[in-house]
Amino acid sequence: MATGRTHRPATRSRGIPEATVARLPLYLRALTALSERSVPTVSSEELAAAAGVNSAKLRKDFSYLGSYGTRGVGYDVEYLVYQISRELGLTQDWPVVIVGIGNLGAALANYGGFASRGFRVAALIDADPAMAGKPVAGISVQHTDELERIIDDNGVSIGVIATPAGAAQQVCDRLVAAGITSILNFAPTVLSVPEGVDVRKVDLSIELQILAFHEQRKAGEGEAAEDRLPPPPATKSDRKGPDGDLPAVMPA
């Protein structure tokens, strides 16, 4: 559910548009589910439906990978899993540091989905001296004083920021100065980074606000539709007797 933009031009060096890159994880998730069910091949329509993407778009996306499928057979599931994983750089291990081990940082550290996708949590870092040495998800939390050494020792290139918003830019600057070139930011603030550093922002409250907008529109459409409807015809129960309740449809 990552949202936001990377600070990158619209196309990558190998000519794959950023929008295609953003859909590759969706295909990969759908393909992994098929692979786990030992499904050997899949049509573009089936895969598009499973990934929630338009099938013409999917075929165009796969053409960037040089994958065209076989007419009448579809795409080879295992090979596509490999191709997309390779394209996304998931065939290698990516050590990740999480900075800010509060509610969110601890939940992220405990999330098993990172490791299974090639993202190994190499270190947990927090500014609170009382946290230092405490085990979270089986890893001992280290103090921010150690940040640069930890990144260097572990060859980390991806940092996750889960600190309060007020601390995020300063943490980001230190991560970048220490050699981090990709940041996943959960703090509700916009980070400034130099050229060549990618930032992805995850903000659940923004997602909820977008849903609220759609809910409001649906409610508005419902009310407008009701306004357009002619009044329903009076039924027997509407026409209660003189000593009953008021009729729902008043006589003209």
Ligand SMILES: NC(=O)c1ccc[n+]([C@@H]2O[C@H](COP(=O)([O-])OP(=O)(O)OC[C@H]3O[C@@H](n4cnc5c(N)ncnc54)[C@H](O)[C@@H]3O)[C@@H](O)[C@H]2O)c1
């Ligand atoms: N993106 C989302 O959808 C989402 C969801 C929930 C929370 N958040 C955000 O995530 C952040 C963390 O939320 P939380 O509920 O875990 O907060 P929290 O208060 O439980 O944890 C914050 C942790 O950051 C540490 N910290 C503070 N300054 C630091 C610094 N300079 N360097 C390193 N560590 C530092 C604190 O010691 C604390 O352990 C907040 O910015 C919050 O708004 C985002």
